[in-house]
Amino acid sequence: xxxxxxxxxxxxxxxxxxxxxxxxxxxxxxxxxxxxxxxxxxxxxxxxxxxxxxxxxxxxxxxxxxxxxxxxxxxxxxxxxxxxxxxxxxxxxxxxxxxxxxxxxxxxxxxxxxxxxxxxxxxxxxxxxxxxxxxxxxxxxxxxxxxxxxxxxxxxxxxxxxxxxxxxxxxxxxxxxxxxxxxxxxxxxxxxxxxxxxxxxxxxxxxxxxxxxxxxxxxxxxxxxxxxxxxxxxxxxxxxxxxxxxxxxxxxxxxxxxxxxxxxxxxxxxxxxxxxxxxxxxxxxxxxxxxxxxxxxxxxxxxxxxxxxxxxxxxxxxxxxxxxxxxxxxxxxxxxxxxxxxxxxxxxxxxxxxxxxxxxxxxxxxxxxxxxxxxxxxxxxxxxxxxxxxxxxxxx
Numbered sequence: 021x022x023x024x025x026x027x028x029x030x031x032x033x034x035x036x037x038x039x040x041x042x043x044x045x046x047x048x049x050x051x052x053x054x055x056x057x058x059x060x061x062x063x064x065x066x067x068x069x070x071x072x073x074x075x076x077x078x079x080x081x082x083x084x085x086x087x088x089x090x091x092x093x094x095x096x097x098x099x100x101x102x103x104x105x106x107x108x109x110x111x112x113x114x115x116x117x118x119x120x121x122x123x124x125x126x127x128x129x130x131x132x133x134x135x136x137x138x139x140x141x142x143x144x145x146x147x148x149x150x151x152x153x154x155x156x157x158x159x160x161x162x163x164x165x166x167x168x169x170x171x172x173x174x175x176x177x178x179x180x181x182x183x184x185x186x187x188x189x190x191x192x193x194x195x196x197x198x199x200x201x202x203x204x205x206x207x208x209x210x211x212x213x214x215x216x217x218x219x220x221x222x223x224x225x226x227x228x229x230x231x232x233x234x235x236x237x238x239x240x241x242x243x244x245x246x247x248x249x250x251x252x253x254x255x256x257x258x259x260x261x262x263x264x265x266x267x268x269x270x271x272x273x274x275x276x277x278x279x280x281x282x283x284x285x286x287x288x289x290x291x292x293x294x295x296x297x298x299x300x301x302x303x304x305x306x307x308x309x310x311x312x313x314x315x316x317x318x319x320x321x322x323x324x325x326x327x328x329x330x331x332x333x334x335x336x337x338x339x340x341x342x343x344x345x346x347x348x349x350x351x352x353x354x355x356x357x358x359x360x361x362x363x364x365x366x367x368x369x370x371x372x373x374x375x376x377x378x379x380x381x382x383x384x385x386x387x388x389x390x391x392x393x394x395x396x397x398x399x400x401x402x403x404x405x406x407x408x409x410x411x412x413x414x415x416x
Contacts, residue, residue, distance in 0.1 A: 026174055030056045032339060033165045033178040035153060036185030037066060037146050039128060040311040040328040042135035044182055045145060046086045047336040053343050056176055057146040058153055058167055060185075063136055070215060070288050071128035073240050074099065074225075074322040076412035079329040080124050088134045096126035097239070102410075104376075104396065105228040108274045111397035112224075118400075118407035127240045128325055155181060155194045159305030179306065180351075182335060184328075186312040187297065195304050205370065207294040207318060209233070209377065212251040214265050218284040220245045221277055227320075227376055228272050229393060231386070234377040235272035248319075250377055257289050265289070294318040294373065296366055301355040308335055308354055315362045320376060321369035326412055331358050333415070361413065368409040 032048060034041045037059030045055045059066065075083075075096075083089045100116040100123075116122055139145045151168040158181055165176040183191020220239035228235040233250035240246055249268055251260075262285060270278040297316040302309045311328030334357050338350035375392055379385060396402045 026172065027177055028056065028174060029177045030054045031178060031343070032056075032180050032182060033058070033163070033176050034182045034184055035155075035165070035191050036183070036189060036313075037061075037063075037136070037148065038069075038184060038186070038311070039131055039135060039325060040332050041182070041184035042132070042139050042146070043082070043086055043088075043329065044184065044310065044332045044336055046088060046135060046138050047082075047332065048339060049139075049142065049145070050085075050087060051336075051340045051343070053339060056144065056178075057139070058150045058165065058176070059146065059148050060150055060153065061148070063146075063148050067129055067132045067136065069129060069132070070213070070246075070290070072319060072322055072325050073125055073127040073130075073238070073246070074326075075124045075126055075131075076326045076329075077121050077123065078333075078412055078415065079326050082329055082333050083131070083134075086135075086138075088131075088138045091134055092124070092126050092131065095130070095241070096124040097241070099123040099125050099224060102225040102227065103222065104393065105226055105274045105277070106230075106393045107390070110226070110274055110276075111393075111403075113403055113407050113410070115407050115411050118404045119411050121411040123322075123411060125239055125241075153190050155190060155307065158194065158307035161306065163306050180339065181307045182310055183307060183313045184310045187316055189313055191307065191309060192299070192313045194307070199304065201300045203296075203298045203300070205296040207296075207373065207377075208253065208379065209250050210253050210255070210291045210293045211236075211319065212249045212255065212257070212260055212265070212291050213289065214247045214262070214286045215240075215288040216245055216247070216284045216286055217243060218245050218282045219243055221247075221273075221281055226273070226277060228274070229376045229378075229389060230272040231378065232268070232272055235269055237269075237273070237277070251291060253293060255291060257291055260289065262286050292319070294320075296370055298359070298362055298366055300359060302331075302358050303351075303355040308351075310335060314358070315366065317366055317369040318373045320373040321365070321410065323365040323369050327362060327365050330361050330412075330415075334358050361415075364409075364413055372406075 032055040034057040156164040221237040226237040236248040238246040266283045
């Protein structure tokens, strides 16, 4: 990064210092490519966000490539299967046996800390608490980003801009409406999540389909767990004191699990609405949308963070190729290659959401769910298809 008065020069401007923005910056740095990450929130605020914690192995390998995996591999929990509970029984999806692949349980906030620590080694690589970020000339060969930082108005001149600032960020907003197509499905319920310092219900995740609604028992570590209940969009967190949450979770779990549930005071509770959203294309001139800035999936299939990492993988390869050979081929293919993966993951997340949640009181719909769950439990092919999508499809 070079300075010229109020103007700063870098090769890649990255908007957003969540995991995808920091991971992209770290990968570029290891390839000798300069970048500056702009984040409107403080480092502490971003690290405190409670998010997903289930990593596909391709994501793990990308973090290893970035040199930020030491603590993750030491503290993360290898996840070789999960249970699908229904009709007071359960069916285990053996990921390792069906696909040869595993997952890794490691909280996103812990991953965020690792990435922020790695990037802090380079002075000025990440600017926190910036204001009034605006993108300019992204369809030219000389994009600019203007912003306020520490009371000064600055301009970042760059070759490319990576929009890693989520679905409400400035990167997405700058694109003209007539140049983009949005595909969206809003689901008629939300997830009420509770985090507690209690041992996991089970050594693996448990997804439950119940007539009262979906439930999920997940984990962050051996002594911290995350639980979810399907709830009404009209519900508020205040409607759900801890005792009510635990009682409802017991009702939705098979008896073998309900009996062993360890409860405790909540560290955090929140309600999130569920939706599927895909934006096409994901590239506009020299602006590239990454992660939630381009697509959102319901959390049922644990694809959000992993899709963002896949975007970073594809984009980083393109940028590294450009600076090494001046070839734009991989950059020009970014949107098509990323969207191919995005749509497959969107389909899986939509299907798994339909399978596990109660959408209505329609008895026909409930019977269709029951039939599909019974088929899943009796068919090795059906279990393999679920496992293959869950662990993440291979890259082309």
